[in-house]
Amino acid sequence: MSSKILYVRLPCNPIFPIGVVYLADRMGKIFPDLQQRIFDLGTVPPVEFNGALDRAIDEFQPNLLVFSWRDIQIYAPVGGRGGNPLQMAFEVYYAKNPLIRLRGALGGLKVVSAYYGELWRNFGLIKRGLQRAKRYHQSVRVVVGGGAVSVFYEQIEKALPKGTIVSVGEGEVLLERLLKGEDISAERCYIVGETKPRDRMIHETPTAIEKTACNYDYIAKIWPEFSYYLQENDFYIGVQTKRGCPHNCCYCIYTVVEGKQVRINPADEVVAEMRQLYDRGVRNFWFTDAQFIPAKKYIDDAIELLEKISASEMQDIHWAAYIRADNLTPELCDLMVKTGMNYFEIGITSGSQELVRKMRMGYNLRTVLQNCRDLKAAGFNDVVSVNYSFNVIDETFDTIRQTIAYHRELENIFGVDKVEPAIFFIGLQPHTHLEGYAFKKEILKPGYNPMSVMPWTARKLLWNPEPLGSYFGEVCLQAWQQNPNDFGRETLKILEERLGSASLEEALNAPMGDKKDNLRKELVALT
Ligand code: B12
Ligand code: SF4
Numbered sequence: 222m223s224s225k226i227l228y229v230r231l232p233c234n235p236i237f238p239i240g241v242v243y244l245a246d247r248m249g250k251i252f253p254d255l256q257q258r259i260f261d262l263g264t265v266p267p268v269e270f271n272g273a274l275d276r277a278i279d280e281f282q283p284n285l286l287v288f289s290w291r292d293i294q295i296y297a298p299v300g301g302r303g304g305n306p307l308q309m310a311f312e313v314y315y316a317k318n319p320l321i322r323l324r325g326a327l328g329g330l331k332v333v334s335a336y337y338g339e340l341w342r343n344f345g346l347i348k349r350g351l352q353r354a355k356r357y358h359q360s361v362r363v364v365v366g367g368g369a370v371s372v373f374y375e376q377i378e379k380a381l382p383k384g385t386i387v388s389v390g391e392g393e394v395l396l397e398r399l400l401k402g403e404d405i406s407a408e409r410c411y412i413v414g415e416t417k418p419r420d421r422m423i424h425e426t427p428t429a430i431e432k433t434a435c436n437y438d439y440i441a442k443i444w445p446e447f448s449y450y451l452q453e454n455d456f457y458i459g460v461q462t463k464r465g466c467p468h469n470c471c472y473c474i475y476t477v478v479e480g481k482q483v484r485i486n487p488a489d490e491v492v493a494e495m496r497q498l499y500d501r502g503v504r505n506f507w508f509t510d511a512q513f514i515p516a517k518k519y520i521d522d523a524i525e526l527l528e529k530i531s532a533s534e535m536q537d538i539h540w541a542a543y544i545r546a547d548n549l550t551p552e553l554c555d556l557m558v559k560t561g562m563n564y565f566e567i568g569i570t571s572g573s574q575e576l577v578r579k580m581r582m583g584y585n586l587r588t589v590l591q592n593c594r595d596l597k598a599a600g601f602n603d604v605v606s607v608n609y610s611f612n613v614i615d616e617t618f619d620t621i622r623q624t625i626a627y628h629r630e631l632e633n634i635f636g637v638d639k640v641e642p643a644i645f646f647i648g649l650q651p652h653t654h655l656e657g658y659a660f661k662k663e664i665l666k667p668g669y670n671p672m673s674v675m676p677w678t679a680r681k682l683l684w685n686p687e688p689l690g691s692y693f694g695e696v697c698l699q700a701w702q703q704n705p706n707d708f709g710r711e712t713l714k715i716l717e718e719r720l721g722s723a724s725l726e727e728a729l730n731a732p733m734g735d736k737k738d739n740l741r742k743e744l745v746a747l748t
Pocket of ligand 1: 233234235236237239240241243244256287288289290291292293294362365366367368369371372388390391392393395457458459461473474478479507508509510511650
């Protein structure tokens with residue numbers, strides 16, 4: 222029987238479903254006669270999810286259902302899913318005023334029920350899709366994958382129908398093998414009720430594939446709603462230029478999901494893909510790489526790509542990406558500005574070199590500053606988002622002061638209004654060094670459920686351990702109260718008022734030695 226694949230992107234905020242687009246493109250190239258259809262629940266209003274899924278299945282009658290699940294975690298310092306989950310959690314855990322605690326609890330209840338509601342709704346959609354498709358093909362198979370599945374592949378087993386293939390990381394090779402009827406046991410996957418995920422499966426190296434430009438003429442044929450993403454002209458459409466990240470940042474799982482081996486997509490193919498989107502009116506691109514310039518040795522690849530974009534006559538485009546700003550050169554900075562980079566995120570996590578080293582991030586903060594100066598000199602005048610996650614490992618009042626000094630220097634370079642401090646607290650993820658650290662410190666016990674948002678577990682997973690946890694809790698609550706619309710800047714302002722700032726030199730040097738005694742003394746003095 223020939224295969225008919227229906228790709229169902231499970232409900233998601235409207236982010237371009239680049240994962241299923243790439244999968245369908247690749248399968249279409251390998252199997253030209255294959256019948257495929259993309260169905261994106263991200264473009265469907267919630268009340269219509271069930272009906273729309275039924276209709277898509279009735280119309281297409283697939284015998285292979287590919288479900289793509291993008292995100293599950295909700296610990297973001299922004300609104301959504303019934304409120305600001307970080308704020309509500311902090312109100313419950315740290316507010317002294319019982320009324321605020323109550324408000325947090327009520328809000329938290331809403332967020333928690335929305336979270337579990339969405340989880341069960343998605344599992345329900347998978348089961349429903351399977352039942353419906355069985356009307357047409359008893360032997361229909363279900364495969365699930367995507368970012369959320371890669372992170373939580375071990376936890377979702379219990380909630381999925383028997384026989385579901387659960388995939389970790391990239392799905393191209395797995396789907397190809399499935400369609401060829403080949404053995405899939407060596408792939409990063411398991412089958413619910415038949416096989417178990419291998420120990421440390423996520424750490425297995427993904428198989429490299431040669432990426433070619435996505436054929437958007439083909440995609441438009443198999444995806445009737447493609448134009449939905451072309452209507453808004455401020456929408457950033459995903460384009461992947463490479464896969465993999467060689468770093469070891471203690472809280473990050475990208476480096477295992479995508480693997481440490483960086484695989485560069487040929488620059489000509491990337492440009493050809495952008496060109497097709499450009500011709501359809503797209504002007505904003507998000508390079509969806511874990512890191513656009515993962516290490517120094519990939520600078521030349523980034524230069525080649527940007528030179529080719531520059532030569533392509535797509536002059537009025539903008540692009541954004543996660544950028545390790547320690548890997549820039551003046552030439553690269555010029556090209557970034559020239560090709561229209563108008564937003565980037567630097568995840569330095571802390572402005573203290575000492576902590577950056579302890580978190581195994583491999584950043585040299587002095588180099589980052591120098592490169593930012595080069596970028597400014599090249600004419601970059603847009604917004605840079607700097608991600609700080611306080612209190613990851615061994616934070617002290619001194620390291621907070623250093624972060625303040627560092628941030629103020631970034632403001633000196635780019636301008637206060639151009640540097641957006643995004644204050645996160647890490648949502649602890651499985652298979653990371655930080656998880657290992659939490660086991661060692663007995664904050665978590667092996668066997669905990671990383672998907673749980675029940676208050677007693679969430680308190681540990683929303684990483685903000687004592688002795689500084691309550692202190693940060695109190696500062697953040699004050700920031701939300703004083704200036705909820707500028708939470709990041711307000712938090713830094715309060716911290717500076719309370720603790721002062723270090724000198725920049727202190728921030729940039731990573732002195733060895735134990736500051737814990739100082740921290741204890743300062744905490745006692747504050748209480
Ligand atoms: C780039 C990125 C962003 C960009 C997206 C920009 C854009 N316009 O596209 C920005 C910064 C906006 C972003 C935001 C968020 N993101 Co994000 N993001 C990523 C990142 C780095 C890459 C995603 C990507 O597009 N990759 C390229 C495409 C081609 O790969 P893909 O979609 O994963 O698809 C491949 C595989 O997953 C697989 N696959 C996909 N579906 C299926 C289905 C089957 C059956 C099979 C077999 C395989 C398969 O094959 C595909 C092709 O190889 C990932 C981390 C990572 N390294 O993967 C996180 C990630 C997807 N994000 C994540 C999250 C949580 C978020 C946020 C919700 C964060 C927050 N709390 O605010 C937000 C909001 C997103 C939203 N829906 O509104 C999580 C999701 C998992 C989770 N923890 O819940 C990830 C995995 C990071 C993480 N480890 O936590 N993100
Ligand atoms: S550089 Fe970024 S993507 Fe790479 S391991 Fe560190 S946090 Fe993760």
